[in-house]
Amino acid sequence: MKYVYLFGNGAADGTAKMKNTLGGKGANLAEMNHLGIPVPPGFTITTEVCSYYYDNDKKLPDSLDSQLKDALLQTENIMGSKFGDANDPLLVSIRSGARQSMPGMMETVLNVGLTSKTIPGLIEKTGNDRFVYDAYRRLIMMYADVVMEKAAGLEPESGVGIRHKLESLIEDHKSKNQYVNDTDLSGEDWKELSETFKDEIRSTLGAEFPDDPMEQLLGAITAVFQSWSGERAINYRKIENIPDEWGTAVNVQTMVFGNMGESSATGVAFTRNPATGEDKFFGEWLVNAQGEDVVAGLRTPNPLNEETKTEGTKDLPSLESSMPDIYSELKEIRGRLEKHYNDMQDIEFTIQEGKLWMLQTRVGKRNGSAATKMAVDMKKEGMIDKKTALLRVKPEQLDELLHPMLDSESEKGAPLLGKGLPAGPGGASGRVVFTADDAEQWHKNGEKVILIREETSPEDVHGMHAAEAILTAKGGMTSHAALVARGWGKCCIVGCSELQIDVNKKEVVIGESTISEGDWITMNGTEGKIYSGAVELIDADPDTHPEYKELMVWADEVRQLKIRTNAESPNDAKQAIKFGAEGIGLCRTEHMFFDEARILAIRKMIFADNEKDRRSAVMELLPYQKEDFMGILKAMEGMPVTIRLLDPPLHEFMSLSEDQEKSLADNLNIDVSTVKSRVSALHELNPMLGHRGCRLGIAYPEITEMQARAILEASAELTKSGVSVLPEIMIPLVGTVTEYVDQEKVIRKVARDVMKEYELELKFMVGTMIELPRACLTADEIAKHAEFFSFGTNDLTQTTFGFSRDDIGSFLPDYLDRSILPEDPFQSLDVNGVGKLVSMAVKLGRDVNEKIKIGICGEHGGDPASIHFCKENGLDYVSCSPFRVPIARLSAAQAEL
Numbered sequence: 031m032k033y034v035y036l037f038g039n040g041a042a043d044g045t046a047k048m049k050n051t052l053g054g055k056g057a058n059l060a061e062m063n064h065l066g067i068p069v070p071p072g073f074t075i076t077t078e079v080c081s082y083y084y085d086n087d088k089k090l091p092d093s094l095d096s097q098l099k100d101a102l103l104q105t106e107n108i109m110g111s112k113f114g115d116a117n118d119p120l121l122v123s124i125r126s127g128a129r130q131s132m133p134g135m136m137e138t139v140l141n142v143g144l145t146s147k148t149i150p151g152l153i154e155k156t157g158n159d160r161f162v163y164d165a166y167r168r169l170i171m172m173y174a175d176v177v178m179e180k181a182a183g184l185e186p187e188s189g190v191g192i193r194h195k196l197e198s199l200i201e202d203h204k205s206k207n208q209y210v211n212d213t214d215l216s217g218e219d220w221k222e223l224s225e226t227f228k229d230e231i232r233s234t235l236g237a238e239f240p241d242d243p244m245e246q247l248l249g250a251i252t253a254v255f256q257s258w259s260g261e262r263a264i265n266y267r268k269i270e271n272i273p274d275e276w277g278t279a280v281n282v283q284t285m286v287f288g289n290m291g292e293s294s295a296t297g298v299a300f301t302r303n304p305a306t307g308e309d310k311f312f313g314e315w316l317v318n319a320q321g322e323d324v325v326a327g328l329r330t331p332n333p334l335n336e337e338t339k340t341e342g343t344k345d346l347p348s349l350e351s352s353m354p355d356i357y358s359e360l361k362e363i364r365g366r367l368e369k370h371y372n373d374m375q376d377i378e379f380t381i382q383e384g385k386l387w388m389l390q391t392r393v394g395k396r397n398g399s400a401a402t403k404m405a406v407d408m409k410k411e412g413m414i415d416k417k418t419a420l421l422r423v424k425p426e427q428l429d430e431l432l433h434p435m436l437d438s439e440s441e442k443g444a445p446l447l448g449k450g451l452p453a454g455p456g457g458a459s460g461r462v463v464f465t466a467d468d469a470e471q472w473h474k475n476g477e478k479v480i481l482i483r484e485e486t487s488p489e490d491v492h493g494m495h496a497a498e499a500i501l502t503a504k505g506g507m508t509s510h511a512a513l514v515a516r517g518w519g520k521c522c523i524v525g526c527s528e529l530q531i532d533v534n535k536k537e538v539v540i541g542e543s544t545i546s547e548g549d550w551i552t553m554n555g556t557e558g559k560i561y562s563g564a565v566e567l568i569d570a571d572p573d574t575h576p577e578y579k580e581l582m583v584w585a586d587e588v589r590q591l592k593i594r595t596n597a598e599s600p601n602d603a604k605q606a607i608k609f610g611a612e613g614i615g616l617c618r619t620e621h622m623f624f625d626e627a628r629i630l631a632i633r634k635m636i637f638a639d640n641e642k643d644r645r646s647a648v649m650e651l652l653p654y655q656k657e658d659f660m661g662i663l664k665a666m667e668g669m670p671v672t673i674r675l676l677d678p679p680l681h682e683f684m685s686l687s688e689d690q691e692k693s694l695a696d697n698l699n700i701d702v703s704t705v706k707s708r709v710s711a712l713h714e715l716n717p718m719l720g721h722r723g724c725r726l727g728i729a730y731p732e733i734t735e736m737q738a739r740a741i742l743e744a745s746a747e748l749t750k751s752g753v754s755v756l757p758e759i760m761i762p763l764v765g766t767v768t769e770y771v772d773q774e775k776v777i778r779k780v781a782r783d784v785m786k787e788y789e790l791e792l793k794f795m796v797g798t799m800i801e802l803p804r805a806c807l808t809a810d811e812i813a814k815h816a817e818f819f820s821f822g823t824n825d826l827t828q829t830t831f832g833f834s835r836d837d838i839g840s841f842l843p844d845y846l847d848r849s850i851l852p853e854d855p856f857q858s859l860d861v862n863g864v865g866k867l868v869s870m871a872v873k874l875g876r877d878v879n880e881k882i883k884i885g886i887c888g889e890h891g892g893d894p895a896s897i898h899f900c901k902e903n904g905l906d907y908v909s910c911s912p913f914r915v916p917i918a919r920l921s922a923a924q925a926e927l
């Protein structure tokens with residue numbers, strides 16, 4: 031079995047296609063060698079070794095040892111130096127790399143191979159003892175943290191781990207010697223600190239930092255495998271839905287040093303701007319620094335080039351002006367990588383004494399707006415075809431384009447607290463919290479929070495997820511906070527150096543103001559501005575985004591499914607049309623009854639003891655209902671509008687206050703006690719399975735009659751005035767064909783009457799909502815009569831599982847945690863169960879009535895995975911809330927590709 035894949039010197043065993051085996055990082059390091067890009071040589075240990083490790087009681091496969099030694103030898107040959115050699119030692123980094131990138135979740139150890147034996151040789155060779163001891167102290171710190179503490183199963187609370195202790199030793203040393211920056215420390219200082227570090231490790235962890243290079247190497251490799259099952263990594267995989275079985279690969283790579291002096295540097299960059307999508311090379315760098323310094327946000331990084339400088343970075347030196355030759359080489363590599371991968375890349379580079387090395391490339395994370403712009407731009411540049419462009423944007427990402435922004439008028443008057451770097455666009459308001467745990471807790475209690483941190487680290491991810499927005503004092507546009515926020519499309523501001531955070535007191539000073547935990551602030555992540563208080567937010571107008579409009583046109587060309595919306599007011603309907611809706615899939619009518627004046631009529635109807643009184647009570651509602659339907663049908667001019675007849679449990683109309691009981695009694699001329707006893711007689715134990723849906727219309731046909739008349743009279747009047755209308759009258763909660771036929775008869779009779787009265791022919795349909803298992807099982811019987819089916823998958827899920835949708839909160843979290851259910855079936859359609867009923871009903875229905883129109887309303891109509899299911903099962907349309915219409919349009923297009 032081949033466990034180790036070499037790369038270096040323009041050759042490699044692997045390729046970019048081998049992500050499953052080599053992990054993303056390893057596969058792309060190999061690929062860059064094939065492209066002739068300078069990459070420090072090394073080798074990748076496969077993800078299979080990780081699986082082996084977990085399947086075999088944390089042992090490594092026997093044959094790994096010889097493959098590893100062999101690969102090390104080959105790397106030494108390329109470099110002309112030897113691992114552990116006293117005169118010319120080779121140093122390596124041990125880097126994790128899963129199939130899908132998990133930024134900062136997994137571990138990396140740099141400078142492996144420094145020991146009491148190799149240190150003198152390296153000082154001799156480089157003539158730079160400061161560099162060597164700086165590298166050494168970093169190795170000790172990373173190794174202690176990653177290998178000796180975390181991998182050993184000690185997962186201390188954040189802030190008390192060994193890394194933290196060692197960091198405070200540096201601070202002590204600095205203040206003792208009156209140093210300000212890390213750069214003030216000499217080689218002698220770092221040497222002394224290295225010894226102090228080792229003492230601290232000995233006393234805290236009760237173990238010795240290994241002085242043997244091979245022990246360091248194996249320790250670090252094992253620790254990377256071990257980090258796959260670390261708490262942080264597991265949490266991240268849960269959020270991102272990454273399977274536990276994948277495992278990580280390990281890359282062992284020759285070290286190059288960005289910390290060898292003024293002609294050395296390190297940086298990260300994106301081939302295009304990941305926040306806006308602009309075709310501008312964008313990045314950050316630091317002179318005389320190593321590895322994570324840029325991302326860790328300890329020093330404020332410099333901008334890569336002149337054209338991307340901002341207000342905040344205009345006085346900092348760009349790489350373009352400081353090292354022009356290197357910059358143009360890097361820019362050339364940028365072009366080559368984009369051309370090869372045909373996508374925006376996120377790259378890491380290091381400059382060692384004037385020589386450029388590439389350390390990583392991967393497809394860069396981007397927010398929704400940038401994803402859309404890049405997809406459309408790249409299609410126009412001829413890099414990708416339309417199909418690829420459509421697949422480049424995750425439907426959910428469009429949500430961000432529809433996300434709120436600050437209302438610009440209110441923003442003008444808002445008190446500005448300070449400014450930072452605009453890392454994640456959009457607007458957000460929330461109450462301030464200072465720890466990730468608090469963010470999570472407050473969010474659980476229904477609060478909107480903004481998480482403020484000095485800088486974020488992978489330990490904070492759960493809190494970042496819960497927060498509306500993230501604000502940090504340190505770090506740049508490529509910092510951890512920026513990267514994570516971008517991935518989720520969250521509003522984020524980083525590097526706001528004015529922030530003076532006191533986590534213990536739970537307060538922060540910004541300029542003149544002190545903000546305490548729980549205070550409201552508002553952020554404009556597009557411009558990096560922070561305001562006190564809650565500034566008004568407004569919904570974004572996606573029509574102002576030219577690439578979005580273009581992408582949607584392409585989506586509409588491709589998709590077969592029609593997209594409708596669920597709307598009950600003319601305003602919702604207009605909003606949805608703006609987002610591209612082609613009809614209304616569900617117009618509920620119950621809210622139309624809850625108005626003071628109307629509900630009294632309903633109550634009177636319920637209390638009536640003969641048909642005549644009942645009818646006259648209901649008919650009081652006719653003018654109101656007609657007006658409602660006129661509004662909706664007019665807003666949707668010419669498009670189909672599915673109107674569902676009254677559905678909720680009867681008793682919902684009968685929860686009365688003392689006053690209401692009295693006024694109803696007065697109105698009906700009866701005793702309050704009679705009212706009370708009627709109300710209690712109507713009480714139901716299981717209202718969701720009680721007197722609701724078509725059962726109402728069957729008990730009180732006058733309701734159906736009145737509603738049908740309101741719909742059809744509205745249609746007739748609109749038709750007369752030249753507005754074309756297409757109503758579809760939907761009978762809810764049918765379980766037997768006889769229920770359907772009973773109600774259909776009432777509607778058809780009204781239709782004949784109305785058409786005669788208005789002397790015209792009306793185009794309309796009668797159909798049913800399919801939301802009970804029995805309706806699915808007998809769909810052939812129902813389809814002989816119904817002109818359309820609309821799957822009400824909320825109730826269908828409820829009745830198929832026997833889960834009450836309103837009560838799942840008490841057990842669903844356990845179900846998800848323990849993988850009893852893969853996800854909330856009310857959010858994503860349960861394909862195996864509920865889905866089977868749906869496809870059976872479609873087939874049974876179409877077999878007897880091939881023209882029957884079939885759609886889906888309910889939450890699932892806006893869920894991408896469920897939309898794919900609808901496409902595969904031959905539905906005609908999906909219907910979702912107005913704000914999900916664009917998501918549904920793109921999902922429906924992707925379902926065809």
Ligand code: ADP
Nearest residue numbers: 123125126134138283284285286321322378389
């Ligand atoms: P992550 O997945 O968190 O980005 P990496 O493995 O990329 O972790 O490493 C962390 C940091 O160390 C990065 O900035 C990377 O560029 C740097 N680094 C890793 N290996 C080397 C190396 N061989 N030489 C120089 N720097 C390195």
Ligand code: MG
Nearest residue numbers: 134136137138
């Ligand atoms: Mg790392």
Ligand code: MG
Nearest residue numbers: 055378389390
């Ligand atoms: Mg990296």
